[in-house]
Amino acid sequence: MTQTQTFRFPHTAGNWLRALIAAVLAVAFFGMVLMFAAIFAAAALVVIGAAMLAGGAWWLWRKVRGGKRDDEDxxxxxxxxxxxxSGWTVDGDDQKRD
Structure with a gap:
């Protein structure tokens, strides 16, 4: 009786290879999540900074130009x-200024 043997990876080597691939995929997924979190945080900071600059410019504009005034009040x-x-005279003007 003859016995033929075929070469196969040992059972432990296949498990190690599967574990290594799973670890690489887990690290890649975790890195992708961290990268997206950093990008979204940076975008949020840019939006907040732009809003603060616009608010500061609006505040400064209101200070320089003055608020909306009602001439009658x-x-x-x-x-x-x-x-x-007989010289200079000063009279009150009842008309509204433009």
């Missing part, structure tokens, strides 16, 4: 100086 009287026959 501010109590300011505009005086107009005119040169008359």
């Amino acid at each position: 501010d109590g300011i009287t505009v005086l107009v100086a005119r040169h008359g026959p």
Whole structure:
């Protein structure tokens, strides 16, 4: 009786190879998750920074230009100086300024 033997990887070598491939895939997946988290965090920081810059520019614009004023409620009287026959005269102006 003759016996033929075929060469196969030992059972433990196949398990080691499968474990190594699974570890490489797990590390790659974990790295991908960390990379996406870093990209999304950076994008969020860029958006927050842009919003803060826009808010600061708007605040500065309001400080420089002043707020929206109602001419009737501010109590300011505009005086107009005119040169008359006997010198300068100052009269109040009841018209709204533009």
